Amino acid sequence: MALDEAALKKFGFIPRETKDAINIDPLQTAGKLTEEARRALLEWGDGYSVCDFCGGVLDLIKKPPIEEFVHGALPEFLNIDAVRITHGAREAKFAVMHSIAQEGDYVVMDEVAHYSSVVAAQRARLNIKKVPHSGSPEYMTDVEGYATAIEEVIKETGKAPALALVTYPDGNYGNITDVQRISKICHDYDVPLLLNGAYAVGRMPVDAKKLGADFVAGSGHKSMAASGPIGLLGVRKEYADIVFRKSPTNKNKEIELLGCTSRGATIMTMIASFPHVVERVNNWDQEVQNARWFSGKLEEMGIIQKGQKPHNHDLMFFEAPVFYEISQKAKKGRYFLYRELKERNIHGIKSGLTKYFKLSTFQVGRENLQYVLDSFQSIIEKYENEK
Amino acid sequence: MALDEAALKKFGFIPRETKDAINIDPLQTAGKLTEEARRALLEWGDGYSVCDFCGGVLDLIKKPPIEEFVHGALPEFLNIDAVRITHGAREAKFAVMHSIAQEGDYVVMDEVAHYSSVVAAQRARLNIKKVPHSGSPEYMTDVEGYATAIEEVIKETGKAPALALVTYPDGNYGNITDVQRISKICHDYDVPLLLNGAYAVGRMPVDAKKLGADFVAGSGHKSMAASGPIGLLGVRKEYADIVFRKSPTNKNKEIELLGCTSRGATIMTMIASFPHVVERVNNWDQEVQNARWFSGKLEEMGIIQKGQKPHNHDLMFFEAPVFYEISQKAKKGRYFLYRELKERNIHGIKSGLTKYFKLSTFQVGRENLQYVLDSFQSIIEKYENEK
Numbered sequence: 003m004a005l006d007e008a009a010l011k012k013f014g015f016i017p018r019e020t021k022d023a024i025n026i027d028p029l030q031t032a033g034k035l036t037e038e039a040r041r042a043l044l045e046w047g048d049g050y051s052v053c054d055f056c057g058g059v060l061d062l063i064k065k066p067p068i069e070e071f072v073h074g075a076l077p078e079f080l081n082i083d084a085v086r087i088t089h090g091a092r093e094a095k096f097a098v099m100h101s102i103a104q105e106g107d108y109v110v111m112d113e114v115a116h117y118s119s120v121v122a123a124q125r126a127r128l129n130i131k132k133v134p135h136s137g138s139p140e141y142m143t144d145v146e147g148y149a150t151a152i153e154e155v156i157k158e159t160g161k162a163p164a165l166a167l168v169t170y171p172d173g174n175y176g177n178i179t180d181v182q183r184i185s186k187i188c189h190d191y192d193v194p195l196l197l198n199g200a201y202a203v204g205r206m207p208v209d210a211k212k213l214g215a216d217f218v219a220g221s222g223h224k225s226m227a228a229s230g231p232i233g234l235l236g237v238r239k240e241y242a243d244i245v246f247r248k249s250p251t252n253k254n255k256e257i258e259l260l261g262c263t264s265r266g267a268t269i270m271t272m273i274a275s276f277p278h279v280v281e282r283v284n285n286w287d288q289e290v291q292n293a294r295w296f297s298g299k300l301e302e303m304g305i306i307q308k309g310q311k312p313h314n315h316d317l318m319f320f321e322a323p324v325f326y327e328i329s330q331k332a333k334k335g336r337y338f339l340y341r342e343l344k345e346r347n348i349h350g351i352k353s354g355l356t357k358y359f360k361l362s363t364f365q366v367g368r369e370n371l372q373y374v375l376d377s378f379q380s381i382i383e384k385y386e387n388e389k
Numbered sequence: 390m391a392l393d394e395a396a397l398k399k400f401g402f403i404p405r406e407t408k409d410a411i412n413i414d415p416l417q418t419a420g421k422l423t424e425e426a427r428r429a430l431l432e433w434g435d436g437y438s439v440c441d442f443c444g445g446v447l448d449l450i451k452k453p454p455i456e457e458f459v460h461g462a463l464p465e466f467l468n469i470d471a472v473r474i475t476h477g478a479r480e481a482k483f484a485v486m487h488s489i490a491q492e493g494d495y496v497v498m499d500e501v502a503h504y505s506s507v508v509a510a511q512r513a514r515l516n517i518k519k520v521p522h523s524g525s526p527e528y529m530t531d532v533e534g535y536a537t538a539i540e541e542v543i544k545e546t547g548k549a550p551a552l553a554l555v556t557y558p559d560g561n562y563g564n565i566t567d568v569q570r571i572s573k574i575c576h577d578y579d580v581p582l583l584l585n586g587a588y589a590v591g592r593m594p595v596d597a598k599k600l601g602a603d604f605v606a607g608s609g610h611k612s613m614a615a616s617g618p619i620g621l622l623g624v625r626k627e628y629a630d631i632v633f634r635k636s637p638t639n640k641n642k643e644i645e646l647l648g649c650t651s652r653g654a655t656i657m658t659m660i661a662s663f664p665h666v667v668e669r670v671n672n673w674d675q676e677v678q679n680a681r682w683f684s685g686k687l688e689e690m691g692i693i694q695k696g697q698k699p700h701n702h703d704l705m706f707f708e709a710p711v712f713y714e715i716s717q718k719a720k721k722g723r724y725f726l727y728r729e730l731k732e733r734n735i736h737g738i739k740s741g742l743t744k745y746f747k748l749s750t751f752q753v754g755r756e757n758l759q760y761v762l763d764s765f766q767s768i769i770e771k772y773e774n775e776k
């Protein structure tokens with residue numbers, strides 16, 4: 003590919019088709035920027051913008067108030083001793099695994115763990131022991147299975163796993179598992195617990211101390227109305243000196259963070275959205291009510307919600323035999339649903355899926371949710387009439 | 390810190406004081422967004438925006454043309470076999486060190502290496518052997534010193550270092566070292582060479598094959614007019630399967646990248662600025678001329694340029710006895726220069742520095758550079774008259 007004028011024309015500014023759609027993709031609903039974050043993005047967009055104000059340690063910048071945010075507001079928000087900004091939940095998980103475990107150690111995690119937890123462990127060259135779930139329809143993690151898994155690792159290797167991880171909630175079913183019980187089990191074996199809160203932090207209350215989590219990973223672009231890539235890592239003080247150990251040669255640089263992470267606009271968007279994020283977390287009950295109401299309405303159409311019931315999160319997984327049936331006969335086959343929704347300006351159910359799909363109701367609001375329900379209904383009717 | 394209304398008021402949108410200044414901070418001159426990148430930032434600002442179009446592998450997204458950019462344009466741009474997007478130059482360097490070296494191995498690097506190269510090696514638990522420079526005034530890396538350092542590692546450990554790294558140019562003096570000779574030396578010992586091009590890629594031509602670099606790290610927020618954090622990693626095909634190895638359990642996810650990296654607006658800003666970046670790289674000669682002209686004018690004021698001469702890069706280091714002298718008597722002491730420049734809307738010489746400082750002339754343009762020169766002159770005259 004020669005970099006001539008014709009080739010370069012393909013790059014430059016590229017419009018985003020889905021920008022104005024009603025987006026019910028669980029990846030997207032809680033990452034949508036607030037108006038403040040949009041303004042921050044433009045204001046701080048240039049390269050290393052925040053570094054204009056840096057005395058050598060990014061998270062100690064006083065003006066803009068990054069220090070107060072990272073060392074004051076976020077620890078309070080999560081009720082955990084120390085917080086740092088990362089590039090995302092996966093980078094937070096890797097930082098923990100890489101710093102507190104040795105190559106070849108075990109990490110115990112739930113079978114519903116996100117692939118990025120698995121890949122983070124693989125990158126840190128750890129072994130994985132999975133804790134099973136209950137299977138269809140609820141897919142609830144077997145909480146007591148953490149003890150079994152830990153016992154197995156001890157039996158096989160002679161020592162406890164270096165870490166346990168729980169996904170809260172998982173990214174497929176949106177199940178909220180009993181983390182208090184899991185942390186109790188882990189701590190009985192002196193195994194620290196990492197809470198993957200990619201779908202929790204910024205959506206719902208997360209109290210690390212109450213849950214008994216030693217580490218919390220959060221995702222800014224997924225759940226904190228921030229422009230990605232950005233996330234956070236909360237650490238209990240017992241582990242802070244290990245995870246945030248400083249360089250012997252460059253005394254103020256934290257090795258595991260490579261000195262600094264969010265050296266641009268991303269951190270300023272997280273700060274910009276933070277007041278709104280605190281507020282929406284306080285209104286979490288309403289979000290759960292919306293999810294349950296929406297799920298109930300879909301069930302009336304014969305679309306079945308899998309996972310925990312009644313549901314406790316905006317991320318939900320559905321089985322839709324009615325759409326599957328249509329796809330078997332429809333002209334566009336299994337792509338019919340994506341296209342029908344697209345025509346109605348709804349985005350977020352993956353192209354090609356009809357029988358099983360997940361979606362999120364977070365911050366979509368009753369009015370738009372009603373419109374989505376009406377759209378589902380009208381699609382069903384359209385194809386029924388075509389029969 | 391309670392997260393009440395008063396506390397939250399400190400966050401939200403925060404204006405950026407330096408936004409409209411003439412910025413001569415080397416960190417900032419080449420990271421300033423193009424108009425296209427500004428538009429892309431707003432368009433793609435929401436959370437995981439690009440993931441709306443993802444089939445499972447971020448760098449294979451066809452529309453927007455991320456695949457063509459990452460797998461077509463960037464390898465051509467650097468003349469290297471494979472490229473991936475990272476969160477920055479340091480993350481690219483760590484990915485290389487972590488994947489091709491074993492804990493305890495040695496990496497040889499120049500003494501002028503950026504701290505992030507050192508910290509990346511420390512994170513990967515490697516030992517470092519430094520190659521000295523010539524000291525004041527030129528600080529040129531002793532090219533033949535790479536052979537000496539490699540020999541020393543072999544003597545001490547019985548095997549060659551896992552990697553050599555060269556900083557091109559270094560971030561203090563902007564020196565362009567003879568990489569072709571260094572790569573020849575390294576390859577004679579079968580040691581692969583990582584080019585830290587944080588200050589090169591996006592500013593000046595970088596031809597990995599011609600230079601003999603096996604790996605290239607670039608920085609989007611520093612040198613590619615992109616919104617951070619973003620960077621890139623170029624890899625020669627011999628090493629691509631190691632660095633970009635795939636997960637055994639999640640077949641399409643690259644372990645070292647944790648599956649995906651730039652899952653948001655940052656990649657779209659790099660793409661948006663790319664046509665401009667290609668053009669400015671083609672005009673590199675003009676930038677070098679501007680740097681030399683600027684340096685010559687400062688020398689006429691008694692401000693001495695250190696590092697390579699004549700200079701081959703926009704990043705330059707100066708010794709300014711005239712400012713140091715003023716600072717000894719001025720009311721505001723060593724902060725006088727920062728404040729005087731601030732009053733003149735010039736930013737980028739670190740607050741408190743007077744005797745030694747670095748700056749960059751990249752893309753500042755002759756007119757603004759003349760204004761900076763005039764400002765320096767007028768500051769000198771002001772304090773001379775005060776004597």
Ligand SMILES: Cc1ncc(COP(=O)(O)O)c(C=O)c1O
Nearest residue numbers: 090091092116172173200221233
């Ligand atoms: C449960 C879960 N954890 C973690 C992640 C990854 O988050 P991040 O992109 O911040 O690394 C995801 C992304 O989909 C997820 O679903």
Ligand SMILES: Cc1ncc(COP(=O)(O)O)c(C=O)c1O
Nearest residue numbers: 477478479503505559560587608
């Ligand atoms: C020479 C050099 N290399 C690397 C870096 C780090 O670049 P990045 O922020 O992309 O990791 C810097 C930053 O100042 C630098 O000066």
